[in-house]
Amino acid sequence: MPDPAFVASLAEILPPDTLREAEPRYLEEPRGRFSATSGTLALPRTVEEVATIIRHCAAARVGVIPFGGGTGLVGGQLCATGLPLILSLERMRAVRAVHPQENVIVVEAGATLAEVQAAAEGVERLFPLSLASEGTARIGGVLATNAGGVNVLRYGNARDLCLGLEAVLPDGSIWHGLKRLRKDNTGYDLRNLLIGAEGTLGVITAASLRLFPRPAHRGAALMVVPDPDAALALLALAGDRIGAGLSAFELIHRTGLDFLVETMPEVRQPFAPAPEWMVLVDLGLGQGLDPAEALEDLFAAGFEAGCVTDGVIAQSEGQRQDFWTLRESIPEANRKIGAISSHDIALPLGAVPEFLRRAGPALEEIGPFRVNCFGHLGDGNLHYNVFPPKGEMAATYVAQRDAVKACVHDLVHALDGSVSAEHGIGRLKVGDLERYGDPVKLATMRLVKQALDPLGIMNPGAVLRLAAE
Numbered sequence: 001m002p003d004p005a006f007v008a009s010l011a012e013i014l015p016p017d018t019l020r021e022a023e024p025r026y027l028e029e030p031r032g033r034f035s036a037t038s039g040t041l042a043l044p045r046t047v048e049e050v051a052t053i054i055r056h057c058a059a060a061r062v063g064v065i066p067f068g069g070g071t072g073l074v075g076g077q078l079c080a081t082g083l084p085l086i087l088s089l090e091r092m093r094a095v096r097a098v099h100p101q102e103n104v105i106v107v108e109a110g111a112t113l114a115e116v117q118a119a120a121e122g123v124e125r126l127f128p129l130s131l132a133s134e135g136t137a138r139i140g141g142v143l144a145t146n147a148g149g150v151n152v153l154r155y156g157n158a159r160d161l162c163l164g165l166e167a168v169l170p171d172g173s174i175w176h177g178l179k180r181l182r183k184d185n186t187g188y189d190l191r192n193l194l195i196g197a198e199g200t201l202g203v204i205t206a207a208s209l210r211l212f213p214r215p216a217h218r219g220a221a222l223m224v225v226p227d228p229d230a231a232l233a234l235l236a237l238a239g240d241r242i243g244a245g246l247s248a249f250e251l252i253h254r255t256g257l258d259f260l261v262e263t264m265p266e267v268r269q270p271f272a273p274a275p276e277w278m279v280l281v282d283l284g285l286g287q288g289l290d291p292a293e294a295l296e297d298l299f300a301a302g303f304e305a306g307c308v309t310d311g312v313i314a315q316s317e318g319q320r321q322d323f324w325t326l327r328e329s330i331p332e333a334n335r336k337i338g339a340i341s342s343h344d345i346a347l348p349l350g351a352v353p354e355f356l357r358r359a360g361p362a363l364e365e366i367g368p369f370r371v372n373c374f375g376h377l378g379d380g381n382l383h384y385n386v387f388p389p390k391g392e393m394a395a396t397y398v399a400q401r402d403a404v405k406a407c408v409h410d411l412v413h414a415l416d417g418s419v420s421a422e423h424g425i426g427r428l429k430v431g432d433l434e435r436y437g438d439p440v441k442l443a444t445m446r447l448v449k450q451a452l453d454p455l456g457i458m459n460p461g462a463v464l465r466l467a468a469e
Helices: 004-012 047-060 113-122 139-144 190-194 228-245 254-263 291-305 317-337 349-364 394-414 430-436 439-452
Strands: 019-021 040-042 064-067 085-088 095-099 104-108 162-168 174-177 203-210 217-224 246-253 277-285 310-313 344-346 370-376 381-387
Touching: 004 019, 004 047, 047 064, 047 085, 047 162, 047 174, 047 203, 064 139, 064 203, 095 113, 104 113, 113 139, 139 203, 162 190, 174 190, 217 291, 217 317, 228 246, 228 277, 228 291, 228 349, 246 254, 246 317, 254 317, 254 370, 277 291, 277 317, 291 310, 317 370, 317 381, 344 394, 349 370, 349 381, 349 394, 381 394, 394 430
Parallel strands: 040 085, 064 085
Antiparallel strands: 019 040, 095 104, 104 203, 162 174, 162 203, 217 277, 217 310, 246 277, 246 370, 344 381, 370 381
């Protein structure tokens, strides 16, 4: 921990007001699984100041937690015991350069995702990464966790949208890797090593990001499907008929719609009664192409194939936004209901129906739960969350949480899936990584950590367990 003597010595070599006592928002995380009572916060303004802080921490063996927007759901941004120095890059949010003809933007790590999206829009380009927390999530954290979101089907994860990085390594050296190249085969890819490392191998301070042409026309539809098998059949039809214009394909279960009725009745729902399963299909097409026509064609083909039974096609951008408001309100409704155990899982597309057929009955053997399954079916990422019976509190079922998680994760692993699709490992899933991870991969990860961060100061206890634990 940074003791008063360390804080005083660090303050002497930094500009005034760089260090201060951390406010409560830096000491808690959204799900309330981790919290701290106090901590020292560093707010540098330049990469050189970040390097100075890291060098000083390395010399004193003080741990450092890189802090983005605080929106992570696995505790990677917070250590409840032995709190290290909290390093926030929120003052480093400049757009350093925009190259519209190259489809590249260079931004500092403290810029929020929404700010990057707005900067891209200002030059008639698109930065396609989209998250519910985009007004708060910062680019450094988005890259450090390799965030996904709703457009992975078309544009990929954060990793796929990054061309180069500037970063401070655990010894305080600065890696100047802000290249704008699509091809660069000059040895090991340090960029991809740092992306997804959750701040355990260094601090991302800036990034060169890919931009895309803005779709000339957007469209969306909600289509009722009989079951997940039909949803997959519709996804295949959409790929065949729409191709690269298919931006998102989201699966929604009736439980999520019921939760909205219970907690957020102001959110408009298009079907009454609510269907058991439906999908949200979103398109972005070029000049001369009509998304409504493409969606009507998809609906007709799906209906003929027996994989669609009903649907609503957005007649305006406002109605399209209403569809997305419904989808993006489901996580908030989940929070208001209160989950016993939440699962961010990925499966091979063909294994999704099998997982859903087997998971429900397996959970019924543990308790009388409600399950809300929704998420990014287009890339195989489901949010499979387990809740208490209606009228009961999640706290009543805390004793069953571990059994519920093991039930879900064991089945995901048996079907060759991943127990962390887009949220990362953080501190919450360190045990899961040890239980389900490939032993050779884990051993190699520990070797990389030891080589780059031999003192273990970078986000200690995240992703890999501390040796003393």
